[in-house]
Amino acid sequence: MFSEQIELHGHIIDSLILPKVLDEILTYGGTFTIREVKIGKQRHDPSYACIDVFGPSPEVVDDIVKRLRQHGAEVVEETKLQLAEAPADGVFPADFYVTTNHQTFVHLGRKWIEVQPHSMDCGVAVDLEKKEARTLKFCDVKKGMLIAVGHHGIRVAPVQRSMDRRSVFEFMASSVSSEKPKSAVIREMATEMRLAKEAGGQILVVAGPAVVHTGAGEHFEKMIEWGYVNLLFAGNALAAHDIENALYGTSLGVYLERGALADEGHENHMRAINTIRGAGGITQAVAKGVLRQGIMYQCVKHKIEYVLAGSIRDDGPLPDVVTDVVAAQKLMRSKLGGVTIALMMGTMLHSIAVGNLLPAYVKTVCVDINPSVVTKLTDRGTFQAIGLVTDIEPFLRELTEFLKEERKTTDEHR
C-alpha cells in the first residue's frame, strides 16, 4: 500500500466537499483514514480535515490526489525521514525506529513507501536507489546500511476492520473468558477459514503437542486433507508425539484410544525419534513406508510446508528440527508472505514467538485451556489475537464439523 496525506480547509461540510472527497477516494480505487476533523463553531468559521489516502500503487495514489486537488485538497509536506548508518554488523544506530506489526510507511522522495514486511520489533532499512524500505532483525543488519532513526517521516496505519461483514474478528475483543459461547465463535472461524481459502489466502497453524496428547490429531489430519492448512509451525514435541502415536498408538506412553498407560510406554517417543533419525528425516520415513499415518505423514503427503523449531528441552531432536533459533526465526518469517489466518493451538511459547512475526492484518486465533496464554500473547504485542479457552480436542472436533459444512458451501459456489 502507498499513501499520501492531504488536508482540506474551508466550508467543506456545508459544501459537501468532505463527503465528495471521501467518495472520490473510494471511487478511484483508494481507501482512507481520517486523521483529524475540526468543525467550525460559527456559521462562517472554516472547517478542517486531515486525511490519509491509501492506494495499491503510487500511480493510483497520485491519480486520486490529482483529482482531489481540484476540490481544494493540499498535500501535507512531511518532515524528512532521518537516516543513520548502522555502526557495525548486527547493530542498529542509536535511536533507531522500532517497528510495530502495523502497516508502516516512510516518506521517501515526496512519496510514502510501505515498509515490507509488517513485523514488530524490527528496524527499518532504506534503499534510496530502489526507493524501498524493509523491516530488519538484528541478525540481518550489515555495517553501513541506512536505517530509519527518530520518528519523523514515519507513519503507522492501524488495521481497518472490515465494514462489509461482521465476523468473529469484529464482535470478539481480545478479552479472554472460558464463558464465551464457543460454538458460535467456532462456526464463524470455520467460515473465516473458508473465505480465506476462497480468496487465495494461506492458513497457518501453530500447534503444540497437546493436539496429539488430547487425541485431536485425527481432526487436524482432516483439516490438512481438506486443504485448510497451508503452513505448520511447531516444535520437536508435536512431531515426536505424532510419530509416536503413528508408530505405537501412544502419546507420552498413553494409548490414545483407551487412555491407558502402555507398558514401558515412556520409551515410545524416544524409539519413534530414533526411527526417524535412522530414516534420515520425516520425509524420508514417509518415502520408505516407515511412517504411514498421522499429522506429519499428512503434511508430507499433501506437500504442506512445515517448520519445526527446536528448544533446549527437546529429545532427539528429529532431524527436521531447526536447532539454531535465529535460523528458525528467519525461515518462519520467510514463509509468512501469503498468510491471512493464523490458528494457534496448545502452545504458549511457540504462539508468542510466531505472534511476534505476524503482521497485524493476519487474523489470529489462539486456543488454549489456559486463559493466561492468550493474555500473554496480546500483552506481548499480538493485540489482534482473539482467544478461546477450551480443550483442544473438543475445539478441533467441532471446528472440523463446521468445516465439513463449509466445504459444501464451497462446492455449491462451484
Added chain:
Amino acid sequence: MRKVLLCPPDYYGIEYEINPWMNLEHNADPKLAQAQWLGLHDKLKSLGCTVEVMAPQPKLPDMVFTANAGLVVGRQFIRSNFHFPQRQGEEQYFDKWFEANGYKIVRLPAGLFFEGEGDALFCGETLFCGYRFRSDIRSHERIGEILKCLVISLELVLDRHYHLDTCFCPLPDGGAIWYPAAFDTYGQRAIRHRVKNLIDATPEEAGRFACNAVVLERDVLLPEGCPELSKALSAHGYRPHALAMGEYLKAGGACKCLTLLLPQRPDL
C-alpha cells in the same frame, strides 16, 4: 437604487478561444454587438439603475464582461485573478477604475484564480461560489475569511457553463433560477438544502443562457428566447425583460456577464 458597472464593446470580438462557445470562425458583428449592449445599458437605466461606464481597452475584447472584474461587497472590491492569460491584462484597468472611485481593493495571492461575480453570487447571507473551470476552490476559503460569510463551493461540471453565473441566478425572495445539470450531485444537494424556491431552467433555455440574468428587485433582464423561464418568473411575481444577446452568446456571455453590481450586496 442599484448601481452597476458596464464596459462598452468597442474592442469586443472573438479573438481567441477560451471556452466552448468561442469560435474564431464565427466572430461577432461589431454593429449588432454595440446595439445589443446599448439595449442592455438603456434597459438598466430605464429601470432606474445608475450605470457606470468604464473605458474599454484595445486588445482586451472580453473586458466588456465586467461581472468577471471582481466581487464588490460594500465599498470593498475583491479583484479577480483571471485564469487565462488572455484576460489577465484586464486586471490593471479594473484596479485603476475601482481605485479612482474610492473602493478598498483586496487582491488575492497571485496564481489563486478567482473570476469575480462570474463565480460568486450571494443568495441571502450565503455566498455561492463555482469552481473547476475558472476559479480555484482555494480562493473560496480566502473570500470567506475576508467577508466573514459562509461560502458554499459548487463544482461546475459542464464546460459550456464554465462560470456560476451561467447556471445559477439568485432571486431576492431567497430563491434562485438554476440549471441543475451544470452541477455535480453534491453541488445539487448543497443548493437544494439551502435554496428553497428553485426555478429550473430547461436545457434548451439554459443553453441560451437563461440563468445569465440581471435581477433588480422584481425586474429580471434575461436573454431572449427563454419563454419558459419568463413564464415561470411571471408566475413568481417577477417582471421578465427579454434582451437580444446573440452576439455575446458567441463568447459565452449574456446580460449578467456584461453587468457588475456595485455592490452585489452591502457589507455583511
